[in-house]
Amino acid sequence: MQKFDVLIVGAGMVGLTLALALRKKSQLKIAIVDTNIVTALDDSIDARVSAINVASKNIFDNLGVWSTLKNSRVQNYQHMHVWDKSGLGKLDFSAQDSAIFPHEDNLGWIIENKVIRHALWQQAELDEGIHFFTDNKLASISHGDSEVFATFAHNSSSQESAGQVTPPIIAKLVVGADGANSWVRQQMDIAMIFKDYDHHAIVATVACPQGHKNTAWQVFLPTGPLAFLPLYSKDLHNKNASKDDNNNDLCSIVYSTSPDDAKRLINLETSEFAKALTAASDGKLGDISLKSERFTYPLTMRLAQDFVKDRVVIIGDAAHTIHPLAGQGVNLGLLDAAALAQTLTAKLHDDKADFVNQSDLKAFSRWRKSEATEMIAAMAGIKQAFAVQPAPIQLLRGVGMNMINHFSPIKNRLIAQALGIKADLPELAYQKDSL
Structure with missing residues (x-):
């Protein structure tokens, strides 16, 4: 039997960010379960990339990861050019054009997913309070009033005879950061809203x-x-x-x-x-x-009806997936991780007793579900706006785009959205010197 404060299922970008964020603010003992281990980076380019906005960059910077990333395969971009194939409308954004955030040199950074995960994994391995379990997947989780009990599946009888059986884990909280087809979400029977x-x-x-x-x-x-x-x-x-x-x-x-x-x-x-x-x-x-x-892969909107159930929390793609047209899916998940770490450590005492507060977790769920719902609605609106329309509607769409392109107040708001700078961000999403 092994005891931890938090068990994180899924060592992707979101799960690793949560582990590092918790350790930055506390002495909580963290277990991470994921059989998909990180290997050394090779020269092959990962077709899967993420558009990292300023808020997410700040999270990485505050966790000590950005210095590694910026010296790796990271491409900054200062401009965005958007146009309508069916009309004359276009939008041009530049970080330098923003009157609200004149100090920002970039709108964002494009980074291969495997490069981000590699940097986060390396940072987590340096922390003696983070323990990886990569040999076997979990088989079950069950919860009591004060703890969650998780058991591992074993691939073969030879593992048992060789003494390679992984003992069960007891934790005060389990976090599912295990992707769109989340095993944790399924185990907890958390209802989902789907839309193809x-x-x-x-x-x-x-x-x-x-x-x-x-x-x-x-x-x-x-x-x-x-x-x-x-x-x-x-x-x-x-x-x-x-x-x-x-x-x-x-x-x-x-x-x-x-x-x-x-x-x-x-x-x-x-x-x-x-x-x-x-x-x-x-x-x-x-x-x-x-x-x-x-x-190629199908695109589906998913939204969990609740991000918290008993002593289990789901974050990232386990809780929500959105259309990639604005590149905000990963950024939304990283904010989930930063917000959960802030929630769990805000009232933490030295003895770490009772750091899992259901009232605080429900507030976290409302906070993050509200932003996910807002983002889902925005993506649906953009997708619908650019659907096939009669010619007069296409003409009006183009006129509207061009008007926005020359109207600074609205344009600045759109730039702020691209940067990820908004009200009610987790503390880690602000610049280092503002913390």
């Missing part, structure tokens, strides 16, 4: 000979949005490129389209797929070429 977006996302790495110009590009097509996210490629593709080099030419694409269209695009020959991307992007990035495999 009727979109599949295609992700891949491409080269754009015009250079990405430190810009995130997004075009709204009749079938859905296509985003080109700038990637850092020094020593990987373009030997002479740097993070601030406008001629850096690698991008990660996220192409959200109907299931039938996604199937068609995935089955195209490589050269034909590249031509389709060039045409869809109006040639703004040059004649695009494909540099990786193509991956």
Whole structure:
């Protein structure tokens, strides 16, 4: 039997961030269970990337991880260019144009998921209060009035005979940070609201000979949005490129389209797929070429009816998933982690007794569910606004976009959303010198 204060199921970006945030603010003893261990980084580029906003960057900085990340494969971007394929509307954002946040040089950073996870994992391994369990998955969790009991599954009888059986874990709180198909959520029978977006996302790495110009590009097509996210490629593709080099030419694409269209695009020959991307992007990035495999997955909105049940909390994709058109899914999960750490440690006494307060956890659930609901509604609104519309509506949409593009107050609010700077952020999401 092994005793811990908090058991985190899932050592992805969100689960690892929670572990580090808890340890920064307390002496709580943390267990993390995940059989998907981190390996050394190689030169292959992960097609799965995240758009990290300023709030998330602040979280990483306050946890001592950003210094590692910024010296790794991180691409900053200062501009966003959005346009409507079916009309004349366009939006151009620049961090330097914001009167509200003139000190921000970047709108965000594009980082491969495996690079973020590697940096977080390395930082967690340095903390003697964080213990990893990577040999076996959990088999069950049961809870009492003051503790949760978790048992491990064992892959073979040979493990038992060799004395490799992992003893059960007793913890005061279990956190499910184990993704959209959360095992923890299923074990606790937490109800979910689902909505099929009727979109599949295609992700891949491409080269754009015009250079990405430190810009995130997004075009709204009749079938859905296509985003080109700038990637850092020094020593990987373009030997002479740097993070601030406008001629850096690698991008990660996220192409959200109907299931039938996604199937068609995935089955195209490589050269034909590249031509389709060039045409869809109006040639703004040059004649695009494909540099990786193509991956596709269905897009579904999920929202847990409650993020807390007894002594179990779910965060990140285990609690909510949203459309990737604004790239806010990971940022929302990182804020969950920072907010939960703040909630658990705010009233913590030296003896660590009773740090699991149901009233505080319910307040956390309302806090984070409210923001997730707001983000889900915003994504639904944007998706609907750019759906196929009659010509007069398309014309009005274009006029509206162009008006916003020249109206600073609204534009500044949109920039603030992109930066992730808003009211009621967890403490870790603010700049270091403001804590």
